[in-house]
Amino acid sequence: MADVTMRIWRGDASGGDFENYSIEQNEGEVVLDVIHRIQATEAPDLACRWNCKAGKCGSCAAEINGKPRLMCMTRMDQLPEGPVTVTPMKTFPIIRDLVTDVSFNFEQAKKVPALLPPPMPEGGYIMFQEDVERGQEFRKCIECFMCQDVCHVIRDHEANKLHYSGPRFFIRYAELEMHPLDMNDRRDLVREEMGLGYCNITKCCTEVCPEHIKITDNAIIPLKERVVDAHYDPVAWLGRKIRRKTKTSAADAAVQPAP
Amino acid sequence: MTSSYEHHDYDVLIIGAGGAGLRAAIEAKQRGLKVGIITKSLLGKAHTVMAEGGIAAAMGNVSAEDNWQVHFRDTMRGGKFLNNNRMAELHAKESPDRVRELEQWGALFDRTKEGKILQRDFGGHRYARLAHVGDRTGLELIRTLQQKVVSMDTDVFMECKVLKLVHDENGRIAGCVAYWRPTGEFVTFSAKAIILATGGAGKSWKFTSNSWEGTGDGHAMALWAGAQLIDMECIQFHPTGMVWPISVRGLLVTEGVRGDGGVLRNSEGQRFMFNYVAPMFRDETAESEEEGDKWYDDHAAGRRPPELLPRDEVARAINSEVKAGRGTPHGGVYLDIASRRTPEFIRRRLPSMYHQFMELAGVDITSEPMEIGPTCHYIMGGVKVDADTAATLVPGLFAAGECAGGMHGANRLGGNSLSDLVVFGRRAGMGAADYIESGQAATSLDMTEVEAAVQEALAPFDRTEGENPYDIQRDLQEMMQLNVGIIRTASEIEDAITQLETFTDRVKNIAVKGGRAYNPGWNLATDLPAMLTVCKTVARGASLRKESRGGHTREDFPKADPEFATFNFAHTTSGGNWDSEIVTVESPLLPMPEELKALLEEAK
Numbered sequence: 001m002a003d004v005t006m007r008i009w010r011g012d013a014s015g016g017d018f019e020n021y022s023i024e025q026n027e028g029e030v031v032l033d034v035i036h037r038i039q040a041t042e043a044p045d046l047a048c049r050w051n052c053k054a055g056k057c058g059s060c061a062a063e064i065n066g067k068p069r070l071m072c073m074t075r076m077d078q079l080p081e082g083p084v085t086v087t088p089m090k091t092f093p094i095i096r097d098l099v100t101d102v103s104f105n106f107e108q109a110k111k112v113p114a115l116l117p118p119p120m121p122e123g124g125y126i127m128f129q130e131d132v133e134r135g136q137e138f139r140k141c142i143e144c145f146m147c148q149d150v151c152h153v154i155r156d157h158e159a160n161k162l163h164y165s166g167p168r169f170f171i172r173y174a175e176l177e178m179h180p181l182d183m184n185d186r187r188d189l190v191r192e193e194m195g196l197g198y199c200n201i202t203k204c205c206t207e208v209c210p211e212h213i214k215i216t217d218n219a220i221i222p223l224k225e226r227v228v229d230a231h232y233d234p235v236a237w238l239g240r241k242i243r244r245k246t247k248t249s250a251a252d253a254a255v256q257p258a259p
Numbered sequence: 260m261t262s263s264y265e266h267h268d269y270d271v272l273i274i275g276a277g278g279a280g281l282r283a284a285i286e287a288k289q290r291g292l293k294v295g296i297i298t299k300s301l302l303g304k305a306h307t308v309m310a311e312g313g314i315a316a317a318m319g320n321v322s323a324e325d326n327w328q329v330h331f332r333d334t335m336r337g338g339k340f341l342n343n344n345r346m347a348e349l350h351a352k353e354s355p356d357r358v359r360e361l362e363q364w365g366a367l368f369d370r371t372k373e374g375k376i377l378q379r380d381f382g383g384h385r386y387a388r389l390a391h392v393g394d395r396t397g398l399e400l401i402r403t404l405q406q407k408v409v410s411m412d413t414d415v416f417m418e419c420k421v422l423k424l425v426h427d428e429n430g431r432i433a434g435c436v437a438y439w440r441p442t443g444e445f446v447t448f449s450a451k452a453i454i455l456a457t458g459g460a461g462k463s464w465k466f467t468s469n470s471w472e473g474t475g476d477g478h479a480m481a482l483w484a485g486a487q488l489i490d491m492e493c494i495q496f497h498p499t500g501m502v503w504p505i506s507v508r509g510l511l512v513t514e515g516v517r518g519d520g521g522v523l524r525n526s527e528g529q530r531f532m533f534n535y536v537a538p539m540f541r542d543e544t545a546e547s548e549e550e551g552d553k554w555y556d557d558h559a560a561g562r563r564p565p566e567l568l569p570r571d572e573v574a575r576a577i578n579s580e581v582k583a584g585r586g587t588p589h590g591g592v593y594l595d596i597a598s599r600r601t602p603e604f605i606r607r608r609l610p611s612m613y614h615q616f617m618e619l620a621g622v623d624i625t626s627e628p629m630e631i632g633p634t635c636h637y638i639m640g641g642v643k644v645d646a647d648t649a650a651t652l653v654p655g656l657f658a659a660g661e662c663a664g665g666m667h668g669a670n671r672l673g674g675n676s677l678s679d680l681v682v683f684g685r686r687a688g689m690g691a692a693d694y695i696e697s698g699q700a701a702t703s704l705d706m707t708e709v710e711a712a713v714q715e716a717l718a719p720f721d722r723t724e725g726e727n728p729y730d731i732q733r734d735l736q737e738m739m740q741l742n743v744g745i746i747r748t749a750s751e752i753e754d755a756i757t758q759l760e761t762f763t764d765r766v767k768n769i770a771v772k773g774g775r776a777y778n779p780g781w782n783l784a785t786d787l788p789a790m791l792t793v794c795k796t797v798a799r800g801a802s803l804r805k806e807s808r809g810g811h812t813r814e815d816f817p818k819a820d821p822e823f824a825t826f827n828f829a830h831t832t833s834g835g836n837w838d839s840e841i842v843t844v845e846s847p848l849l850p851m852p853e854e855l856k857a858l859l860e861e862a863k
Contacts, residue, residue, distance in 0.1 A: 012776065028504020030619070040729035044780025045773030049301075051470040054510050054615060056398065057304045073618055095441045096777040106302065106409075106417075114410035115365040124318075124359040126374035132367040136392060139367060139399060143303055179365070 001025050004076065005083040006034060008046070012096045019043075020083070025076050031086065032060055032071035035098075047097035055210060058144030062098050063087045068146035068208045089149040104154075105145050108165045112172055113189070117181035131180045138175035138219060140211040141168065147205035147215060153198045164195030167205035167215050174219035177226060187230040196220070196227060264436075264709070265446040269295040269414075271691045272435065272450035274421050274477060277305030278397075278680030279660025279687070280456030281404035282357075286688025287454075288411045292695065295448065296408070297416045297437060299472050303405045306458050306470055307680065310397025311513035311611065313379055313389025314681075315674035316354035320375040322386035322558065327351040328858050329385050334675060335859060336539070337383040337569045338639070338668020339809040340824055341490060344851045345646035346666040349686070354678035357685065358390050366403040368392055380518040383569040383672040385543070387558075394513045394609050400677055419446065420785060421476065423712040424453060424484040424656065427701035432484065432655030434701075436709045438716065440782060443775020445713055451700035452691035454649070455481055455642065455658040456684065460793045461494075462786075464635035465740035466509035468500055477662035479789035481642040482796070483835050486651040489664040489827040489846060491640035491793070492800030493810040495671055496745040498523075498573035500634025502591035507619050509634040512594065512612060514673040516629075517566045519608050520555050521596035523577065524628070525585035531592075532565035535576035540568055571670040571809050574633040578745055581632065591632035597625055633745055637676065638793075639667045639810055640800070643829060643846070648690030649683055655694065655701055659687035664827075669809025719784045725770025728784040735762055735790065743798050748814040752802045759795050763838050766791060788837035796830045799843050803828050 006021045050060040053072045060071040092100035147167040190196045203216045271287040273280045276298035287294045317330040330351035369377040378387045392399040418440040427433040434449040457477025461469030499512040545551035551564030602625035616622040641664030649657045742755035771781045806820035829846035832839040
């Protein structure tokens with residue numbers, strides 16, 4: 001097959017530029033194959049993150065021709081003819097080349113109050129398939145963070161990272177809210193501290209999700225409805241006053257006795 | 260501490276953040292200890308996510324007849340009786356509780372109609388035993404454990420590569436030396452106990468399901484530190500890896516495809532597995548396609564189809580078919596579920612396989628067969644440990660998961676890996692905590708060992724003339740695939756042993772370009788010593804085991820030999836370095852208590 005020109009951003013936090021690599025490509029290859037060949041030959045210090053190379057771990061997200069994609073799942077033969085541009089995810093600070101500092105996401109993960117289930121009955125919990133399926137959709141998430149990358153609330157406004165957890169964590173909160181066993185209540189937290197209201201449902205996150213999770217329709221919108229119900233519905237408000245769902249911090253929920 | 264390195268101090272330090280490492284962390288944390296986890300990647304990316312089919316546990320939710328005794332028997336038979344029987348016993352007894360506790364931490368397994376955890380059939384398991392979430396069970400396991408660990412406020416050192424374990428002056432494990440991948444800066448850790456949970460070593464073969472991380476770091480570091488490695492010749496070649504396109508060759512295709520009705524055919528359309536049923540499995544395997552097909556709907560109506568024999572049996576059969584000229588255009592065989600199940604069924608039960616083939620190979624598995632062939636998947640061999648405590652022979656050093664040896668004997672059954680991680684991850688956490696409470700733990704770090712490791716890691720930057728580490732890795736993978744692959748013979752193994760010495764010299768001559776910050780070339784240069792150590796023990800075991808057993812097949816000794824069924828080959832090194840000479844001895848198997856023997860007798 002003909003050689004292809006790869007236009008790859010190289011640099012670090014202090015700055016950088018595109019470098020062009022003209023490299024052979026073989027039938028059926030994905031972008032990550034070509035990156036690996038560049039590493040093995042011309043540029044052994046070309047930094048890129050990857051693990052499973054099967055679309056299951058979400059490590060190798062980058063922006064290919066300007067769009068967030070998993071490099072391991074993007075076939076070269078399905079890209080338009082001409083040079084292929086690969087840049088790091090824009091929303092996160094650069095470490096080097098295609099590798100970004102995604103610690104924002106790990107910090108957000110620490111803020112999520114854990115599942116708070118009732119004590120486990122003898123023989124395990126009983127849950128039905130139709131009840132676990134809603135949560136299972138969100139648990140398909142491979143944490144590639146492309147939904148975070150593409151969300152303009154933080155992509156275009158760095159300061160919002162202080163009070164906005166982003167689509168990846170909205171599906172996590174939705175999953176827990178819909179979890180058949182959970183007794184925790186995170187609705188105030190999601191509204192007041194995680195910035196759910198900033199999302200104006202442009203669905204950019206849903207479009208880039210490699211797991212095809214309907215982030216906006218199945219997680220964010222229902223979550224917004226629950227939060228609104230909880231906050232503004234006077235009956236719900238009264239109910240809360242009388243019989244509050246247990247509210248527990250992440251640390252408290254974690255010290256549940258082992259089964 | 261007098262050194263200038265960044266330093267951290269822990270009670271329990273866990274190297275590796277896959278299923279075993281995370282489960283160990285939870286246990287140690289629940290004992291009130293200060294716990295740190297080090298991972299070469301980001302949290303949640305470990306190879307555990309690649310596990311697809313399920314987690315084996317005799318809960319009896321689908322087949323009420325199932326119990327730990329049958330699971331124990333299946334595991335021992337699958338392992339061709341080379342297993343540590345105490346590990347197999349603990350594993351079979353404890354895995355149901357380990358699965359159920361995952362639900363307490365947020366896991367959502369697929370359900371039976373009664374609302375219990377659903378279980379599926381898998382190779383070598385007599386009953387439907389694998390709890391699962393579609394075909395992404397490993398992701399569910401790691402995310403559940405990850406979220407639990409995070410909620411317990413555990414320190415996680417991400418993208419941090421451990422170079423070497425460090426002793427105190429009395430030879431106890433006292434800590435380790437590592438570097439941050441993003442900056443290349445060195446960091447030292449003191450720890451009262453270290454748990455190795457570094458996973459596998461498959462990256463030294465050309466066609467593998469393992470990621471770049473599977474370089475056998477824990478295996479090698481344990482050996483260097485004075486521990487023993489056993490059964491290193493036993494490597495599992497998973498029967499079904501993708502074979503095309505070449506760039507994804509080796510990528511795993513879950514055994515769940517066969518558990519859910521998929522069958523293997525050669526280029527003549529024949530279901531060839533019926534021709535490869537070993538005498539040991541004949542009583543419980545279907546004799547005809549009709550009988551096998553009935554079994555899927557009603558396990559009492561027929562015996563199980565031969566596609567569900569243990570992995571070593573199926574991989575060898577596929578290899579033989581291809582060698583006999585009955586392979587597919589790309590050198591595999593066909594795995595066909597399209598002609599046997601509806602597209603809806605396939606998409607619901609095997610969603611990630613559907614996407615994997617559609618997106619990477621342009622194959623619609625609901626209407627076409629897949630082309631598959633064996634791929635290096637798992638190493639049964641590992642650090643010799645005490646079954647109950649996961650303690651190695653070195654005080655303060657523990658090991659769990661794929662890097663530990665003994666549990667699976669000569670061949671691992673599908674689904675027994677995820678359960679291994681949580682059963683022995685927990686036990687390693689308990690073992691480390693008990694060791695610390697006994698007051699025997701080390702208190703000082705031998706800084707000469709730290710300095711030596713740092714100097715060695717930096718040496719490739721000092722060479723202006725030298726070899727590209729990627730060239731060495733590629734050649735090593737090709738050499739091991741060719742000489743110590745799925746079918747082995749004396750001349751090729753001896754050739755490998757000689758060539759590995761040449762590779763040792765080449766690694767000593769690596770030159771690295773660029774700086775220390777996130778430099779994959781340098782990172783690879785620091786992985787290669789471990790890869791070579793592992794390859795050497797594999798080749799030595801393969802040379803000495805003059806028989807065929809499980810994940811070790813000798814063309815020149817095609818049969819299992821009872822003489823070899825009584826011991827493991829155990830490797831040690833006294834020098835403590837990656838290029839030190841390795842010594843191999845016969846290490847007798849753990850004697851089996853009468854009540855366990857009786858379980859195996861009953862089954863015959």
